[in-house]
Amino acid sequence: MTAQRSAALAGLRVLDLTRVRAGPACCRILADFGADVIKIDAPEGLDKNAGVSGARHGYDMLNLHRNKRSMTLNLKSDAGRDLFLDMARGADIVVENFRPDVKTRLGLDYAALDAVNPRIILASISGFGQTGPYAGRAGFDQIAQGMGGLMGVTGFPGEAPMRAGTAVADLSSGVYAATGILLALTERARSGRGQWVQTSLLQSQIAMMDFQAARYLVDREVPEQAGNDHPTVTPMGVIATRDGHINLGVGGDGQWQALCDALDAPDLKARRDFATGAGRTAHRGQIWDILRPIFAVRTSAEWIDILDRHGVPAGPIYRMDEVFDDPQVRHLGIAQSVQDPVRGEVSLVGQPVDLSRTPAAIVSSVPDAGADTDEILKGLGLDDARIAELRRQGAL
Missing domain, CATH: 3.40.50.10540 (Crotonobetainyl-coa:carnitine coa-transferase; domain 1)
Incomplete structure (x- = not known):
């Protein structure tokens, strides 16, 4: 048609x-x-x-x-x-x-x-x-x-x-x-x-x-390179799994608590130095060091399923062929066909x-x-x- x-x-x-x-x-x-x-x-x-x-x-x-x-x-x-x-x-x-x-x-x-x-x-x-x-x-x-x-x-x-x-x-x-x-x-x-x-x-x-520019204009703070980490929020970035990598996005204190529940880590949840966003960012390296061996034991698909069930934002990291094969992308219909002569x-x-x-x-x-x-x-x-x-x- x-x-x-x-x-x-x-x-x-x-x-x-x-x-x-x-x-x-x-x-x-x-x-x-x-x-x-x-x-x-x-x-x-x-x-x-x-x-x-x-x-x-x-x-x-x-x-x-x-x-x-x-x-x-x-x-x-x-x-x-x-x-x-x-x-x-x-x-x-x-x-x-x-x-x-x-x-x-x-x-x-x-x-x-x-x-x-x-x-x-x-x-x-x-x-x-x-x-x-x-x-x-x-x-x-x-x-x-x-x-x-x-x-x-x-x-x-x-x-x-x-x-x-x-x-x-x-x-x-x-x-x-x-x-x-x-x-x-x-x-x-x-x-x-x-x-x-x-x-x-x-x-x-x-x-x-946007916020990186405002960060300088308002507070005169010059943003630095942060690799795959979010510049101001922790833990938000890329983490390795058993078969690849996923994006993990823990944006607030409630999501941090949900992540601890998803990991079945009550001791981590109880740590007062990790309870706030400022505290987690101050201890960024330490938090990633704790999380890396935990995430390494399951596949990306397994982690995304577990995190989704606990309300923790996470997602796969796709190459372009995988992008357009994703069921949600297919549902959205952003790839559209046309006849070229x-x-x-x-x-x-x-x-x-x-x-x-x-x-x-x-x-x-x-x-x-x-x-x-x-x-x-x-x-x-x-x-x-x-x-x-x-x-x-x-x-x-």
């Missing part, structure tokens, strides 16, 4: 000028919830970022650019720029993640868009912000992870800084940009005016540091938020570059002769 496009953002038109990951992640949210997202691809040979996310029908492009239409447009040509501005007259949202000066050089900055459509919302995602001493720098996820503090607290104490295993700064900036767009749309319903939404990888990464039926990562009446849906795979150019332009009122002329001029 073919999935039906979501109605949540139906009627909104988005011009997607983004590349690589942060911008496409933002536009993916809008597309999955039903907006008409038009991916503006550079004509063949003009895209400097070609191949950064792999082959057009490779896993990354499939996952980032589903549910979109594609047209080619040479924004460096006068005819291409003029055509984009014509498209902006009837659009609701433009999303871009160029370096901050590029849109100004192209004549597609917020002032230019506002001049042709005062209701337009421009969302700009940059590495470091639209202004400031680093505004002109190229930004990549790992650079933002380092500058935003994530790598400084990741890894084991005394070892080299460690990057996270996914693009935290890129993906969070995409989510924040989409949030900003939705806020601007809500405000536009009252004022009738669009506005410029801005975020950056650096800002988003700092925001994702090259790969056949493939599964992609769905949206992690459910709406009761207008849920997200994946209805189409990544389009080939320019696959919808003629359809889009005819929808704007251009005839075959005019489209052919634009091709002759090098605009498409």
Whole structure:
């Protein structure tokens, strides 16, 4: 059965000028919830970022650019720029993640868009912000992870800084940009005016540091690397079992008591120096030394069952194949199928938020570059002769 496009953002038109990951992640949210997202691809040979996310029908492009239409447009040509501005007259949202000066050089900055459509919302995602001493720098996820503090607290104490295993700064900036767009749309319903939404990888990464960042700002305490241990709560971290490892999460005094019951360890439960969170953290090494030989005698599955029956948070540590084989993950349905003209039926990562009446849906795979150019332009009122002329001029 073919999935039906979501109605949540139906009627909104988005011009997607983004590349690589942060911008496409933002536009993916809008597309999955039903907006008409038009991916503006550079004509063949003009895209400097070609191949950064792999082959057009490779896993990354499939996952980032589903549910979109594609047209080619040479924004460096006068005819291409003029055509984009014509498209902006009837659009609701433009999303871009160029370096901050590029849109100004192209004549597609917020002032230019506002001049042709005062209701337009421009969302700009940059590495470091639209202004400031680093505004002109190229930004990549790992650079933002380092500058935003994530790598400084990741890894084991005394070892080299460690990057996270996914693009935290890129993906969070995409989510924040989409949030900003939705806020601007809500405000536009009252004022009738669009506005410029801005975020950056650096800002988003700092925001994702959350309590670690607040820990410094409020108490001037610089967080250190803590390996797999929670930085302030004990025992919360990874522990070895007879056949692998599990995550153990003892977050409060009641859970500590429940853990002692699960371990059938009344002497441990009676220790006053372990009775409070502060006491347990002060004796972190000692507690882990006590727990390790106990957990080593049973399998991960056995421990998770025992801990669950006692109300102690715990969970397996999966590789990706195990993630999607988990019964709860299958129940949630976050892996969603779609037909791709090259790969056949493939599964992609769905949206992690459910709406009761207008849920997200994946209805189409990544389009080939320019696959919808003629359809889009005819929808704007251009005839075959005019489209052919634009091709002759090098605009498409």
